[in-house]
Amino acid sequence: MAKLSEDMKRALTIFISATVVFSMLAYVSVTPRPREQFFQIYVLGETKMAERYYPNNNPNIPLGQGVRWHVGATNFMGSVQYVVIRAKLGNSTIRAPDDVSHTPSPAPVLLEFRRVLMNNETWEFPFIWVIKEVETGGDRVDIAVLEVNGVEIRSGRVGALKGHNFRILLELWTLDPETGILMFGWRAGVERRVAWLQIWFNATLSRLS
Amino acid sequence: MREAEVAGADEDQLRVLVEQLNSIVWMIERAEHLLLQGDVEGASAQAERSVEASKGVVLQAEQLREVASERTYFGKVFTFAMVPVAALLVTVGAHYGWKWWRRREIDRMMRMEIREVKEPKEET
Numbered sequence: 002m003a004k005l006s007e008d009m010k011r012a013l014t015i016f017i018s019a020t021v022v023f024s025m026l027a028y029v030s031v032t033p034r035p036r037e038q039f040f041q042i043y044v045l046g047e048t049k050m051a052e053r054y055y056p057n058n059n060p061n062i063p064l065g066q067g068v069r070w071h072v073g074a075t076n077f078m079g080s081v082q083y084v085v086i087r088a089k090l091g092n093s094t095i096r097a098p099d100d101v102s103h104t105p106s107p108a109p110v111l112l113e114f115r116r117v118l119m120n121n122e123t124w125e126f127p128f129i130w131v132i133k134e135v136e137t138g139g140d141r142v143d144i145a146v147l148e149v150n151g152v153e154i155r156s157g158r159v160g161a162l163k164g165h166n167f168r169i170l171l172e173l174w175t176l177d178p179e180t181g182i183l184m185f186g187w188r189a190g191v192e193r194r195v196a197w198l199q200i201w202f203n204a205t206l207s208r209l210s
Numbered sequence: 211m212r213e214a215e216v217a218g219a220d221e222d223q224l225r226v227l228v229e230q231l232n233s234i235v236w237m238i239e240r241a242e243h244l245l246l247q248g249d250v251e252g253a254s255a256q257a258e259r260s261v262e263a264s265k266g267v268v269l270q271a272e273q274l275r276e277v278a279s280e281r282t283y284f285g286k287v288f289t290f291a292m293v294p295v296a297a298l299l300v301t302v303g304a305h306y307g308w309k310w311w312r313r314r315e316i317d318r319m320m321r322m323e324i325r326e327v328k329e330p331k332e333e334t
Contacts, residue, residue, distance in 0.1 A: 008305065015304045019297035027289045080215055081228060115239065117231040119224065178212060 038189040041075040042086070042173045042196045044128070054200055063207045064132050070200070072171060073125035076118040078187065083176040085183060086114040088128070090147060090159045091199070093166040098185065098197045105185040106170050106197075109159065112149045130169070132204055142204055164204040172197045211267070214275035218282040223274055230267050234260050 005013070046053035047069040056066055076082050091097070091108035098106045116124050133153060134146035142164035147154050161167050173196040175187040186195030211227055237260035244253035 011308065012301050012305050016297050016301040019300040020293060023293040023296045024290070027293050031286050031289055081211055081224065083231075115235045117228050117235065119221075119228050 036077075036079050038078045038187070039194065040077065040082075040084070040173055040175070040187060040196055041073075042171065042198060043073050044171065044198050044200060045071040045073070047071075055202065060201065061203045061205045062132055063205045064135060067129055067131045068202075070128040070130075071125055072114070072128045073123055074116075074118070074173060075123040076120055078189075079120055081117060081119055082187075083117050084115070084124070085174040087172045087174055088112050088114070088149065089170040089172065090144060091168045091170050092159050092161040093168075095159070097170065097199065098172055098195060100195055103186050103193050103195050105172050105174075108170055111147060111154050111169075112152060135164070135204055135206065137206065142206065144204055161204070164206065166201060167204055168199045168201045170197060170199045211271040211274075214271050214278055217275045217279035218285075219274045219278035227267055227271055227274065230263065230270075234263050234267065237263065 044054075045051060047056075049071050054060075054070065055062065055068060062068060072086060074084055074086060076084065087105070088111045089106055089108035090111050091106060095108045096106055098104065111130075114126060118124055127150070129150055131148040132144055132146075133148050134144075136143045136145045136158075140162050141160045142162075143158045143160040144167065145155065145158065159167065172185060173187075174183045174185050176182070177184045177188065179188070186193055188194075211224070211231070214227075215224060237256055241253045241256035241260065244250075244256060
């Protein structure tokens with residue numbers, strides 16, 4: 002075998018080293034980087050800030066009083082996602098969603114808001130609700146009709162003692178790509194995560210004049 | 211649509227499909243609303259429209275996936291094909307760079323002069 006000159010040996014060493022380095026760079030450039038996958042959900046008050054969630058900052062909501070919130074969700078899943086926000090009416094005894102077992106609240110659903118979201122897209126919509134009808138029995142106050150964004154909903158009779166400690170729960174549901182059905186929360190790799198919010202209020206029997 | 215996205219579809223084209231999907235979601239909601247109001251005929255017409263529209267979106271998503279996966283494949287092939295080319299350019303550059311540097315060093319050495327350095331005599 003012919004002996005390689007010093008120049009040839011050097012050139013060969015450089016060529017092999019450069020090939021290894023550029024191959025690694027090429028691999029990194031064509032391989033997508035793993036990112037944390039999550040959703041963000043939020044509720045803002047009527048001023049689109051984290052304040053003034055109730056008219057005059059008074060959580061005692063009379064009949065006919067409109068309450069304006071802004072609900073938003075942002076998709077950080079790295080892919081297009083079908084998102085559903087379920088608004089539910091609860092009281093202090095109805096179970097809240099469980100972050101550990103990933104079970105949603107059994108509270109009755111008021112309304113669903115659906116949207117397909119691009120990656121990094123934020124979806125925000127107004128959530129305006131009015132207590133239309135209440136029914137009383139002794140100390141118990143039941144919200145019989147609630148109007149959300151102009152749609153009247155017979156909530157399935159959620160009641161509270163003296164009308165105190167009602168809450169509106171907002172749960173984020175997504176379409177599970179594995180099963181093709183809606184699920185509470187989302188899958189991030191092998192993990193399952195949930196996101197939900199709640200805002201408390203009291204229903205008063207007085208009517209807005 | 212997810213497959214098209216994974217295949218590396220263009221974001222603007224995906225956005226168009228997402229907008230179409232959202233209008234289908236709106237149609238379904240409208241159909242549900244009509245059904246609740248008792249307008250079965252209107253609801254079923256709306257639902258049919260949404261089914262037709264969703265078929266169109268599926269078709270477009272498939273086309274987008276085909277185009278995107280082809281483009282991504284050729285992109286990868288091109289990237290890896292450029293590896294030996296880049297390595298060769300670096301090798302040639304380094305080879306001539308080395309030669310130039312050696313020449314410069316030799317020239318520098320050739321220009322050197324040998325002089326006697328007079329050291330101060332030590333006092334006894």
